[in-house]
Amino acid sequence: MTAAQPHLLVELFVEELPPKALKKLGEAFSSVLAASLKAQGLAAADAAVTAYASPRRLAVQVAGVASRAPDRAVQQKLMPVAVALDAGGQPTPALLKKLAALGTDGSVLPQLKRLPDAGGKGAETLFLDSLVPGATLAEGLQKALDDAIARLPIPKVMTYQLADGWSDVKFVRPAHRLVALHGTQVVPVQALGLQAGRETLGHRFEAATPVLAIDTADSYAQQLREQGAVIASFDERRAEIVRQLAAAAAAQGLQPIDDEALLDEVTALVERPNVLGCQFEREFLDVPQECLILTMKANQKYFPLLDAAGKLTNRFLIVSNIRPADASAVIGGNERVVRPRLADAKFFFDQDRKKTLESRVPGLAKVVYHGKLGSQGDRAERVRAIAHAIVNQLRTATVPYTVEARDEFEVLDSKAQQAARLAKTDLLTDMVGEFPELQGVMGAYYARHEGLRDGVAIAIEDHYKPRFAGDALPRNHTGTVLALADKLETLAGLFGIGQLPTGDKDPFALRRHALGVIRILAEKNLPLALPALLAAAFEAFPAELALADDTVAKLLPFFYDRLAVSLREQGYSAQEVDAVLALQPPRLGDVAKRLAAVRAFADLPEAASLAAANKRVGNILKKVDGAVGTTVDTALLNEPAEATLHQALAALAPLADKAFEAGEYAASLQALAGLKAPVDAFFDAVMVNADDAALRANRLALLGTLHASMNRVADLSRLAA
Structure with a gap:
């Protein structure tokens, strides 16, 4: 490859792509197509690759692409000499048939090489050296394009009909145009029933011209930006959104909420972002801010604004896809749209507080947890039993766990029992029914509203922690006990009925639960033995559920395998980890x-x-x-x-x-x-x-x-x- 060789541009113009999948679709399309061109010798191994992805297009630019790949020298193994040649050294029918299949004949006999058989038997074998012509760009790009489309990580395939009225195509969304330019020249390839050209479309409403004719592979991004009102690069568009959000928030002395997933999703929804400021009535701030933030993010894709203390304000930012001279209509429309959402949240919050958490406990018996493990009510009782066993293990530990006097352990046990009884009751509230992500959080709010004992509300919220890698651990002793009990109950129950994770499938997130237990035990340096904890969890299940007798025996290696993976990710060598975990130390706080x-x-x-x-x-x-x-x-x-x-x-x-x-x-x-x-x-x-x-x-x-x-x-x- 030389610097003089032109760049290649390929674009698929489609209907609006699924926003949560756009980033991965763009990355996959560009990487697979470029890798195929490089493998075929049409692009250098270090050729620069630029990916583009907007709501209506997937595109890639590859630098320095050849019109034709270099010819390749190939050595073709034919057959043993004893089979290929007769006693007089003339080609046998078998050799002639083989040569004919390769597109040649006996005239190449002088060119054949005799080499020892690589199989190790020592017999000489005939080989034919030939020069395989390199693929043309049209041939190579067709293969690369087919590969890229076939290997897209499409979340859900659509079937649609082509213009001929007969043919069906399966793709993530209906495709309408295909651009393939090598420098200034169109490459004659096809895909999804489309023939390649140089024309694409810009912004639905703000493009300078309805149709854009791309001049060269190098002018693609600039033409889309200037004539099409589209920022084609996902990363550039995202960076522009971040810049505008920061500027708009700073102008009000506030800060936008930090949410990478929301940023990616909004980037996938707009072609030319325009951040605008909005607000809602202050009265809605009486509702827990988690509810308001969630409804604005999840339902409306808005960015709530926080003050310096991290408290929600009544202001928020939207990312519009249009730039009208007067944005008041856009702002007013979004403020009207969010108002009913916030009103619903306030209504749910007010209604939920009319019933106590305790009054909801009987309802847990009607909520199925698992067909083989009973209801959420059954589960709550098992969590209570495990929590009680954990407190007893702490009480009898050689090294006391922060609370030394017996009465302090009694108080801890009482709080843990109460928190375990109430922890799942918010599943029956309207707010959690609307926003399942708020389970635990809403339980804590309702517990505080009822004036429950100090620490119980925090424990109700924290018993799900850590929810994900890097999440905070439970903040108090009661929450710690309850979080351990809840995760251990889940693991013992599902392992006991044979619902083990396999390969990359872990529908019940048991690996995450195990890592949560590991982190709590290790980072809080609790004087608790893992085998004893697992045994207590197993014993909490009644005999009629018939958990497998080897449940604990299967759980122990599962825990140490998870711990080994975690430790290696932290930088410990495999030898160091193997040496320590070979003994399966019961106290995980000792491992470090x-x-x-x-x-x-x-x-x-x-x-x-x-x-x-x-x-x-x-x-x-x-x-x-x-x-x-x-x-x-x-x-x-x-x-x-x-x-x-x-x-x-x-x-x-x-x-x-x-x-x-x-x-x-x-x-x-x-x-x-x-x-x-x-x-x-x-x-x-x-x-x-x-x-x-x-x-x-x-x-x-x-x-x-x-x-x-x-x-x-x-x-x-x-x-x-």
Whole structure:
């Protein structure tokens, strides 16, 4: 490819594309088409690719595209020489038939090469060297265009009829024009019943001319902007919206709400954005701001404006697709449209507060949770039981969890029970019925309205947390207990009836629930053992539901697999993670300290040798039939090296154990570094599998003791090269 080669432009002009899918559609169309051209040799591997996507078009520009791809040298394997040639060296009928199939004949016999068979049998094989003509741009672009259309991530396909009245086409939306320009020349390709040309359409209402004839592949974006009133680039259009939103908000001393998904969706709805300021009546601010914000964003695609404290104001911004000289009609129309929405929210809020959350509890029995797991009422009772078990585990933990006195635990238990009983009642409210995204949030508002005990309202809202990666954790102790109980109930129940996630399918978001539990346990450093929590969750289900007996056994590895993925994403090496999680540490709050200790240990000069020795010890112990003894008889330590190892272990193991019990994992592993020399000497001088059964058993017991001491923090054998 050379710089002199012209650029290529391809555009599909269609009816309005689904806004939530537009960004991915544009990226896929450009990337697949460009990749195909590069693979065919029509564009350089590093050729610049520019994607365009607007509500009514998908387009791509590829820099420096050749009119024809270079010819390619190809070596074609024919057949073994013994089959291809007769005793006189003349071509056999089989060879002639093969050559004919390749478009040639026996005249190429002098050009054939004899090479050893790559299959390894040593027989000589005939090969034909030929030059395959490179694809023309028309041929290559047709293939690339077909590939790009076939591989679009279309959320829902439409079937529509072409102008001939007979042919049907399946595509995301009806397509009306196809542009394909190589520099100034139209490339004769077709797609979706359309023949390529150079004409497209601009803005529905504000284009300077009804039809735009694109002069060259390079002038596409500029012509659309200047003549068509369209910003073709998705990224440029989005950046312009961000700029206008910031300027309009700053002019009022406010700030627009931060919502990346809303920005993407609005960018996909307009061709030339025009941000305008609107307002609504202040009386609606009595409604919880979450409700107002949600209805403005979800239903109207508006950007609510917040004050410096993050509180909602009665002002909002719209992104219009037109730029009238007098925008008052557009502003007034949008203000009229949003008013009924806000009035509905106020009505729902006022009506919901006429009933207490407690009065809604019986209604949960009529709401199906899962066909095999009963109603939301049944679920609420199970969550209460699990929450109670969690509080009891906290009460009996070796390290107290912030609350030390028994009466404080009783208060925590009482709050958790009340919050668990009421947590799902807002599912029965009008507001949550209209806006399911507000479950928990509205429950907290209604709880505060009723004057419920401090912390219960927060717990009702926070029991869904964390809802997504990076979300905040529950803010108080009651919310923490309830969030754990709710997620554990979900996991135990669905695992118990066999609804496990598979591959990329996880309809009940069980991976997210497991990560939520992991984050709460780890980041809050709770003195709770994961196996005990899972057992408590399993026990909360009545026998008649018949959960699988191996539910906890399946859940444990699922949790540690999720934890392993999370830790590797945080930057820990696979070796470090494997070493720590191989022991399945019950307290997840310890994992970070264990990982830090393993990393520090790996930097010690003795680490590699000890890890290798640990692996060797583990392999020896695995091959032993029966149990390995735990007591070493010093009278049977005949070899100096085994006596020295026993003495070193007796001196260092208590130090390592003391540090381990204190949670000082790095110090525990460092104490074991002193075992390197005696361990090396032991394996150099001592035969473990001695003929004498007593000696053999004693040496195995010594190695078993060594292995147990070395692997309390992590399985050090996983660090061996």
